[in-house]
Amino acid sequence: MKIVLGIDGSAWSQAAIQAVLDHPWPDGSEIRLVSVIRTLDTVIPAVELFFDTRSGAALGDLYVEAKRQLEIMAADLNLILTNCVFSADARVGDVAEGLMSVAETWQADLIVVGSHGKTGLAKLLLGSVSQALVTSAPCPVLVVKVKDHEQVKQKVKHQNKQDKGKLVEPDRSDFKRILVPIDDSYFSGVAMHWIAGRQWAEGAEFCLLHIANHDIDETAEEKHARHADHETAEQHRRAIHASGMYALEARAKYLADRMGHGRFTCRVVDGKPSHAIVEQANKWPADLIVMGSHGHQSKALLILGSTTREVTANALCSVEVVRVPHSLIPGHESHTLPEHEDQHIQIIDEPRKLDDKPHVQPTGMM
Numbered sequence: 001m002k003i004v005l006g007i008d009g010s011a012w013s014q015a016a017i018q019a020v021l022d023h024p025w026p027d028g029s030e031i032r033l034v035s036v037i038r039t040l041d042t043v044i045p046a047v048e049l050f051f052d053t054r055s056g057a058a059l060g061d062l063y064v065e066a067k068r069q070l071e072i073m074a075a076d077l078n079l080i081l082t083n084c085v086f087s088a089d090a091r092v093g094d095v096a097e098g099l100m101s102v103a104e105t106w107q108a109d110l111i112v113v114g115s116h117g118k119t120g121l122a123k124l125l126l127g128s129v130s131q132a133l134v135t136s137a138p139c140p141v142l143v144v145k146v147k148d149h150e151q152v153k154q155k156v157k158h159q160n161k162q163d164k165g166k167l168v169e170p171d172r173s174d175f176k177r178i179l180v181p182i183d184d185s186y187f188s189g190v191a192m193h194w195i196a197g198r199q200w201a202e203g204a205e206f207c208l209l210h211i212a213n214h215d216i217d218e219t220a221e222e223k224h225a226r227h228a229d230h231e232t233a234e235q236h237r238r239a240i241h242a243s244g245m246y247a248l249e250a251r252a253k254y255l256a257d258r259m260g261h262g263r264f265t266c267r268v269v270d271g272k273p274s275h276a277i278v279e280q281a282n283k284w285p286a287d288l289i290v291m292g293s294h295g296h297q298s299k300a301l302l303i304l305g306s307t308t309r310e311v312t313a314n315a316l317c318s319v320e321v322v323r324v325p326h327s328l329i330p331g332h333e334s335h336t337l338p339e340h341e342d343q344h345i346q347i348i349d350e351p352r353k354l355d356d357k358p359h360v361q362p363t364g365m366m
Contacts, residue, residue: 001029002108006099006129007070008035012114016144019318020112021081022174024199029084032106033074035066036091036098066090096132104138112142115318134293134312134321140194142320143312174201175318179286181209181277181311182251187292191322192251195290196258205263208252209280210244211273212237237270244268274310281317290320 005020007013020031070088077086091098103111115130133141180195182188195206248266256264269276281289293308312319 001026001110002106003029003031004099004103004106004108004111005031005033006036006095006111006113007033007073008095009069010114012144012146014114015146016112016114016142017077019142019144019175021077022201024201025081025084026199027083031077031081031084031086032089032102032108033070033077033086034089034091034099034102035070036093036095037062037066038093038095063090063092096129096136099129099133100137108139110140110142111137112144114144114146115312130312131309134308134323137323140320140322142318144318145316175288176201176204177284177287178204178206179209179277179281179284179289179317180206181211181273181289181291182248183210183273184247185292187322187324188251189292190324191290191292192254194322196255200259200262202261203263204261205265206252206255207280207284207286208248208264208266209277210248210266210268211276212240212244212268212270241268274307274314277307277311278314278316281315286317288318288320289315290322292322292324 003020003025005016007017025031067088067090070090074086074088078084089102091102099111099113102108111133113130113133130141130143134143178195178200180191245266245268248268252264252266256262267280269280271279277289277291280286289311291308291311308321312321
């Protein structure tokens, strides 16, 4: 597996490093540390950067220093995570474009970046990096959130004063409670394949979540009947919930059969997708949200894409967005997924019959 790990020396990239160290990657995985030096016209003074372009140092000197620090860090990480191979790469320019360029040319399987709890102008700039990746990256993106921002920030400040470039020992950030929002799209099917193929921490729990969005799931006639008759509305609601639960159970069985471990539960709730996902992640609580995304521009897919962006921006826990490139989308001119794999993804998206027995015990709020 090939992972691009974005580094800028901040508390948030330190959290991303720790998340990578805590996760069980396949033996022989390659992890490339990438730092992108912003040019002077892209830096806003309110944003705290590890390599400070406001010092007046020549851009070439900043690049050399960044590469040297990354190589030191890669050497340290090779001693810590011995089943993986770390390397270093430094770029100059826009951060998101630099990370995506490395991922594209290197054919990376995953991009990992840290996020933050800043507000105002700093949030606008730093948040734009993760949002650009979630929207346009050529592969899945893991956005690692910092739960205790000030604690991690103080650790990194202390680290920089004592031994710049060396690693400290922050708290562990295992992903053991994973929330997986599911809809009836092809992209959810691809996300299921991604989850089934990943290695997860021992004892990991997966909560599969379906949002019963009545504005999308019902016809105009059904909507009119629901508003006119309370009993009809409740029957309709129960029918939508039952259909969603059966679909979730099929997906849970799919994951359980292929992964051979883990605990799976299912929940169906009402509400706006982005709000409901964040709310359920906070209530459970989840360590990680994994959800599918895409690159098309139709109206329906723009709605789904906005949900992904809103969840990434507002969730308190980390978010992994399984980007689906055009080459994997049926009907697209560049679609290259083998036919048997394409059919299998669509098969797991078919709802189960109402007389089937559930495979997984449903839990949560109805």
